[in-house]
Amino acid sequence: MHDRSGQIHINEVLRMSDVLLTHGYFLFDDEKEMQIMRPYPTLGLLYISAYLRRDGFDVEMFDSTFSPRQELYDRLARSRGVIGIYTNLMTRKPVLDIVAEAKRCGWTTILGGPESANYPEEYLTAGADVIVVGEGESTMAELLPALAARGAHRLHGVAGTVFRDEAGAIVTNPERTKIADLDSIPWPDRGSIDQARYVDVWRERHGMGSVNMITARGCPYKCNWCSHAVFGYTHRRRSYLDSAAELQHIMEAYRPDQVWYADDVFTISHPWLFGYAQELKRRNLRVPFETISRADRMMKEGVLETLAEMGCYRIWIGSESGSQRILDGMERGVKVDQVLWATHAAKRYGIQVGMFLMWGYPGEQIDDIAATVDLVKKCQPDIHLTTVAYPIKNTGFFRKAGGAVVSDKPWADATDRDYRIKGRHSRAYYKQADSWLNNEVEAARIEQQNPAEAALRRAAALSARQSMLAVAAETEA
Numbered sequence: 001m002h003d004r005s006g007q008i009h010i011n012e013v014l015r016m017s018d019v020l021l022t023h024g025y026f027l028f029d030d031e032k033e034m035q036i037m038r039p040y041p042t043l044g045l046l047y048i049s050a051y052l053r054r055d056g057f058d059v060e061m062f063d064s065t066f067s068p069r070q071e072l073y074d075r076l077a078r079s080r081g082v083i084g085i086y087t088n089l090m091t092r093k094p095v096l097d098i099v100a101e102a103k104r105c106g107w108t109t110i111l112g113g114p115e116s117a118n119y120p121e122e123y124l125t126a127g128a129d130v131i132v133v134g135e136g137e138s139t140m141a142e143l144l145p146a147l148a149a150r151g152a153h154r155l156h157g158v159a160g161t162v163f164r165d166e167a168g169a170i171v172t173n174p175e176r177t178k179i180a181d182l183d184s185i186p187w188p189d190r191g192s193i194d195q196a197r198y199v200d201v202w203r204e205r206h207g208m209g210s211v212n213m214i215t216a217r218g219c220p221y222k223c224n225w226c227s228h229a230v231f232g233y234t235h236r237r238r239s240y241l242d243s244a245a246e247l248q249h250i251m252e253a254y255r256p257d258q259v260w261y262a263d264d265v266f267t268i269s270h271p272w273l274f275g276y277a278q279e280l281k282r283r284n285l286r287v288p289f290e291t292i293s294r295a296d297r298m299m300k301e302g303v304l305e306t307l308a309e310m311g312c313y314r315i316w317i318g319s320e321s322g323s324q325r326i327l328d329g330m331e332r333g334v335k336v337d338q339v340l341w342a343t344h345a346a347k348r349y350g351i352q353v354g355m356f357l358m359w360g361y362p363g364e365q366i367d368d369i370a371a372t373v374d375l376v377k378k379c380q381p382d383i384h385l386t387t388v389a390y391p392i393k394n395t396g397f398f399r400k401a402g403g404a405v406v407s408d409k410p411w412a413d414a415t416d417r418d419y420r421i422k423g424r425h426s427r428a429y430y431k432q433a434d435s436w437l438n439n440e441v442e443a444a445r446i447e448q449q450n451p452a453e454a455a456l457r458r459a460a461a462l463s464a465r466q467s468m469l470a471v472a473a474e475t476e477a
Helices: 009-016 031-034 043-054 069-078 091-103 113-119 120-126 137-150 195-206 240-254 272-280 300-308 324-329 335-350 366-380 395-404 428-445 451-476
Strands: 019-023 060-063 082-086 109-114 130-131 161-164 170-172 210-213 260-261 289-293 312-320 351-359 384-388
Touching: 019 043, 019 091, 031 351, 043 060, 043 082, 043 113, 043 137, 060 335, 069 091, 082 091, 082 120, 082 137, 091 109, 109 113, 109 137, 113 120, 113 130, 120 130, 120 170, 170 312, 195 210, 195 240, 210 240, 210 384, 272 300, 272 384, 312 335, 312 366, 335 351, 335 366, 351 366, 366 428, 366 451, 384 428, 395 428, 428 451
Parallel strands: 019 060, 019 082, 082 109, 109 130, 210 260, 260 289, 289 312, 312 351, 351 384
Antiparallel strands: 130 161, 161 170
């Protein structure tokens, strides 16, 4: 095992450092997710798997999406080793359960992803051995041999990790430098999971099989409710040549009917977008897709024209509010007029628009909600989705709310979605906001074709608005 210098041979380290990768999303445990049935594999884990395999590690992937939880537990009982678990905001409870079972079976547990990066102390207290903060590829490649050589309590100097030392004190190592050249990272290890099942499920439920891919990492914008726990405020792009080659591989290997580009802001770089479109055209690839962007990065006819030519059939825009005052409070960096222009422009090119909206941001008043209703009426997006603003740990929103952030559940049983702001209206109040919005927007849509139904919708909207005004008056009193 050791040479004369006392160093561990790398082959022995690799043999000792095999890793099982998994996550906490069990589709069949969630009735709501079963109804939606739009699952995608966790690309972050698949990237790590591909990176580690290239570097000579033996990697086992347990994709929990379509698996019963007991199947994972049975796997943990069959042997022991190192397990890496991806964490996100919605999987806290199942991840904690997996950690407990893994520790019972004698596994060393590594957690990564935005959720554990925001709560390293809590997850270490719950039994995790190491928290990976930031990008996982190069950190895991250094961490696995370090674990084999030094154990879980002597990981000093392994950048991008948090652990407990032998005295039980929490040690936060320096941040790891982000990978500058994303083309140097192998494509996601889709061969380690049943990717075809994801495509089939989408096709059976929605008529179009779908595969997810990503062409960039990170978002440089400073919206203060958004978590940047993994990529920080960096924005790094793969070359359009590498991205196009991956898309061609996806189409040849899995034959999906569409692609979901999971970029934070797909149209952020117009030169890249135009280059990518040209490369896809050269390869004779025109694949229907949907993605997310910002209105201010769609303010050119050429961008919309290019998206349509590439096959974009739906683009999601984070409108969040129709009140410029609220948008400015969010540090959104977008103007209401830009949302209106981008929505109408996309529709001119035959692209459906999905709109994300947020109620209850600090300082929001009835007039701000009215401005949001008015904007959505004017935009008439094909889909609009609302959420009540919740403060994610370590965001500007969370820090700004300070002591007003409370939860009625113990940390282990909650998620950041369960945080509420003291003094803010109840969820029932925001359900009335949904009623006001949905009825008003629908009334405007059907006014010409069905004026009688439109009148009924307007009456329902007015009733919801009056209920909200009454609640607001009581609160002020």
